[in-house]
Amino acid sequence: MGQLVSLIHGKMPRPNMLNTKLIALVGSLSPKLFIELDVKSAIWRWIRGFHAALYQEYLPDSTMRAIHVPAPSFKRHGSRIVLDDRLRQHIEFVKELKKNRKVGRVDSIICRNGKCIYECVWAKADNGFWVCRFALQIYNWKELGSEDHPQRGCVGLYIPVSGCPSLGTKGMTIEIST
Numbered sequence: 001m002g003q004l005v006s007l008i009h010g011k012m013p014r015p016n017m018l019n020t021k022l023i024a025l026v027g028s029l030s031p032k033l034f035i036e037l038d039v040k041s042a043i044w045r046w047i048r049g050f051h052a053a054l055y056q057e058y059l060p061d062s063t064m065r066a067i068h069v070p071a072p073s074f075k076r077h078g079s080r081i082v083l084d085d086r087l088r089q090h091i092e093f094v095k096e097l098k099k100n101r102k103v104g105r106v107d108s109i110i111c112r113n114g115k116c117i118y119e120c121v122w123a124k125a126d127n128g129f130w131v132c133r134f135a136l137q138i139y140n141w142k143e144l145g146s147e148d149h150p151q152r153g154c155v156g157l158y159i160p161v162s163g164c165p166s167l168g169t170k171g172m173t174i175e176i177s178t
Contacts, residue, residue: 040067043154047134050118051158054107055165063158068093070141070154093133093155097121100171107169115139121171122164130164133157133171 044067051059068090100106100121108119120134136154164170 039069043067043069043136043156046136047118047156047158050109050120050134050136051132051160053109054120055167057162057165059158059160063160065156065158067156068152068154070136070138070152090152090155093157094135094153096123096133096171097135097155100169103172105169105172107167122168123171123173124164125159129159130168131157131159132164132168 044061044065047065047067048059048061048063051057066089097106097119101119106119106121108117110117115138117137118134120132122130122132125131134156138154141154
């Protein structure tokens, strides 16, 4: 992932650290790049780390989750690669985070001189489960969009079996304009 971010910003990794598969794929930020690199799995590992850092508890890999990657999203459909449209939930996640950020009700980790920002907020779903909605910004990776595939950030949610951590910030239940 570090090499991907570097390449996007025009910086070539050191030759002894170079992932040649990445170089072959990154040429035009093709759909194959995001499938082959399994970006969602890498992001999920980071989210689990942020969860552990914020709440001092382990988040199992098997936790139910949904991740919207910070670039056009593609998936394999048989032998074809198809665009995975930006889902309506993406817009709702962003709206929820903005609303809670505005009133100071988000948990966050800011590191790498402000170039890595993780924010999240907890809410109870209609089915009674606690859900963590999150946003992750690394450098300006949301700029991976193009005219054909609009820019978007990385957002998602996860539902820990253990529920909302005792240190988790619960989101607002009233509506405010963002």
